[in-house]
Amino acid sequence: MNQYPAPYLSLKKETLSTLFEDISQRPDIEACGVLLGSLDAQGNWHVDQAHPLRNTAASPVYFEFAPDELLQIELLYPGQIIGVYHSHPTGFPGASATDRENMQRVNQDQQIPWAWIIIRGPFDAASLHTMHGEIAPSSMIAYHHFECAGLKIIPIVIQSS
Numbered sequence: 001m002n003q004y005p006a007p008y009l010s011l012k013k014e015t016l017s018t019l020f021e022d023i024s025q026r027p028d029i030e031a032c033g034v035l036l037g038s039l040d041a042q043g044n045w046h047v048d049q050a051h052p053l054r055n056t057a058a059s060p061v062y063f064e065f066a067p068d069e070l071l072q073i074e075l076l077y078p079g080q081i082i083g084v085y086h087s088h089p090t091g092f093p094g095a096s097a098t099d100r101e102n103m104q105r106v107n108q109d110q111q112i113p114w115a116w117i118i119i120r121g122p123f124d125a126a127s128l129h130t131m132h133g134e135i136a137p138s139s140m141i142a143y144h145h146f147e148c149a150g151l152k153i154i155p156i157v158i159q160s161s
Contacts, residue, residue, distance in 0.1 A: 008155045009045040009083070009115050009142045016135050016158070019119060022052040023087045023135075027123035029055055030063040034073055035083035035115065045082050045115040045154070060089050062098060083115035083142075091122045095143055100151055107145035115154055116143045 015035075022031045033052040039045055051073055054066045063086045074081060088096075095103065095118060106112045118141050121127070142154040 007043045007045070007144070008157050009047065009117070010157045010159050011047045011117075012049070012159050015047055015050050017133065018050045018052070019085060019117075020131065020133055020135050022050070023089075023119060023121070023123050024128055026055070026087075027121070027128065028089055029058050029060050030086045030089065031055065031119075032063040032065065032084070032086040034065075034070070034081045035085060035117065036073075036077050036080045037082045038080070039082055039113060047083065047115075048080075050085060051077075055086075061096070081114070083117065085117040085119065087119045087121060087123070089121040089123050091120055093120050094118070094141060095151070099143075100145075103143055103145040103151060108147060114144070117141070117156070118143070 022033060025031070031052065032055050033050055035045070035047045035050055037046045037048040053069045053073070055063045056066050057064045095116070099116070099118070103116055106114055119135060120139050120141075137156060137158060140156055142156050143151055144154055145151045
């Protein structure tokens with residue numbers, strides 16, 4: 001029997017290293033990328049890897065993917081993009097109004113079943129050093145905009161392998 005409430009987002013521990021490396025390299029702007037993996041029959045997201053993408057806005061409060069990079073990942077990994085991640089280097093702890101609008105647009109209007117992970121900062125040298133190469137689960141929050149229930153937080157489960 002499943003020990004986690006459905007739906008949930010399962011994230012491999014190795015993927016946390018990719019996320020940490022990305023935010024470490026772009027601590028002053030919203031680091032962003034896609035989550036690759038699969039959706040199971042119960043509607044749970046199983047993230048196998050994260051793939052960083054360039055933030056063309058280069059902003060600490062907004063991200064926008066480079067369309068050519070997103071297309072390239074879709075062509076390399078057809079049907080495997082199951083979500084998006086981005087950071088909030090300013091430390092804002094949840095989805096901004098822009099995040100909420102984008103989640104609703106993508107999940108409902110475009111009917112793309114992505115999960116959304118936000119990693120909150122700050123990501124100054126001292127905080128990155130104390131993170132010891134890992135992102136604390138308390139620094140991450142996941143969302144999905146459901147058709148009937150609206151925007152909901154999704155529990156994140158860290159898998160050891």
